[in-house]
Amino acid sequence: MQGIVLTASEEFLAAAMEEVQREFPQLGQEVLGPGLFWLQTGAEWEQVQTQLIDSPPIFVRHMHAATAWPVSNEPELIASVVQHLETDLPRVPRGASIAVQARAINSSLAWQPRDLKARCDNVLCQQGYQPAIKDPEWVISVTQARQQVYYGLAEAARNLSDWTGGMIHFRKEAGDVSRAKFKLLEAIVRFNLDLPPGGKALDLGAAPGGWTQELLARGLQVVAVDTGELDPRLQHAKCLQFLQANVKNLRFASSEQFDLITCDMSWDPIFTAKLINGLVANLRSGGQVIMTVKLMGKKPLPTIQRVLTMLDNGLTVCHAQHLWHNRQEITLHLRKHS
Numbered sequence: 001m002q003g004i005v006l007t008a009s010e011e012f013l014a015a016a017m018e019e020v021q022r023e024f025p026q027l028g029q030e031v032l033g034p035g036l037f038w039l040q041t042g043a044e045w046e047q048v049q050t051q052l053i054d055s056p057p058i059f060v061r062h063m064h065a066a067t068a069w070p071v072s073n074e075p076e077l078i079a080s081v082v083q084h085l086e087t088d089l090p091r092v093p094r095g096a097s098i099a100v101q102a103r104a105i106n107s108s109l110a111w112q113p114r115d116l117k118a119r120c121d122n123v124l125c126q127q128g129y130q131p132a133i134k135d136p137e138w139v140i141s142v143t144q145a146r147q148q149v150y151y152g153l154a155e156a157a158r159n160l161s162d163w164t165g166g167m168i169h170f171r172k173e174a175g176d177v178s179r180a181k182f183k184l185l186e187a188i189v190r191f192n193l194d195l196p197p198g199g200k201a202l203d204l205g206a207a208p209g210g211w212t213q214e215l216l217a218r219g220l221q222v223v224a225v226d227t228g229e230l231d232p233r234l235q236h237a238k239c240l241q242f243l244q245a246n247v248k249n250l251r252f253a254s255s256e257q258f259d260l261i262t263c264d265m266s267w268d269p270i271f272t273a274k275l276i277n278g279l280v281a282n283l284r285s286g287g288q289v290i291m292t293v294k295l296m297g298k299k300p301l302p303t304i305q306r307v308l309t310m311l312d313n314g315l316t317v318c319h320a321q322h323l324w325h326n327r328q329e330i331t332l333h334l335r336k337h338s
């Protein structure tokens with residue numbers, strides 16, 4: 001059986017399935033576990049996957065193409081995966097770094113993903129490949145749900161994220177003022193963003209200052225705005241101007257131009273879209289916006305559609321994604337038309 005295993009957050013699984021259903025109404029879907037579903041592609045899997053890579057559904061964080069078969073115990077699972085792997089490896093360039101990403105979902109079958117990883121790593125070493133954990137070039141994905149195993153070997157870029165299930169992790173560093181910075185870091189990695197060092201950024205809803213701190217660290221000058229206070233550790237930061245104000249009252253001269261606007265406010269999504277639209281005149285052409293859109297209610301797709309339509313005003317929506325570090329919100333990346 002051939003198809004694609006897709007991962008979303010448990011909360012937004014229905015929205016993810018709806019998006020995929022709209023794109024591929026002819027393909028069957030099946031829930032495999034919390035935040036996980038199976039798309040039955042049959043032999044079409046490669047075209048379907050390419051289409052999903054080209055326009056990723058907002059609520060899908062990770063996917064892996066897979067062949068599925070039934071298993072009933074750990075030795076059988078490991079032996080059958082290793083057999084498939086040995087058949088597949090010749091299509092991977094010798095010396096490539098390969099990660100084993102194995103997950104047991106609601107498993108009624110007693111097995112340890114680490115045992116499978118140890119066996120696969122052995123095979124990789126014997127055949128001249130480099131077992132990897134971070135930044136792999138290729139990934140062996142194994143998902144076990146119910147009495148089935150779903151196995152695939154693919155270039156990491158074809159999985160949307162090179163972390164198991166899209167669960168990217170960043171290390172907290174001494175001096176970090178807020179974990180909120182991980183949302184910005186994930187957007188930068190996931191959307192492959194280039195922020196202009198020396199450029200000027202406007203950070204809306206900046207307190208306590210996680211995003212501001214990260215932008216300063218990347219060499220940007222920052223104008224940070226919040227009704228609340230920034231963390232005292234940012235008080236004397238060079239290249240930072242703090243405006244303690246309500247964003248509703250912001251007025252910039254047209255000569256004030258920003259290369260980047262970031263916005264992470266706990267605010268009504270429609271107000272947020274209006275706020276950004278009102279600031280487009282202060283964004284240089286080609287300038288970027290990174291913003292979160294808070295999701296209220298159980299049907300997020302109509303809200304998102306409304307926000308995207310409103311923002312279609314001199315701005316191109318480059319990315320819209322429910323990232324691993326997003327809770328009830330999504331992250332957008334926009335660029336002003338040149």
Ligand SMILES: C[S@@+](CC[C@H](N)C(=O)[O-])C[C@H]1O[C@@H](n2cnc3c(N)ncnc32)[C@H](O)[C@@H]1O
Nearest residue numbers: 178180205207208209210211226227246247264
């Ligand atoms: C999720 S926090 C931002 C976290 C921040 N990105 C960080 O990295 O530390 C949301 C912020 O939006 C601010 N905020 C909400 N409404 C605002 C408004 N109307 N004007 C200015 N700031 C506002 C809140 O005071 C709060 O500090």
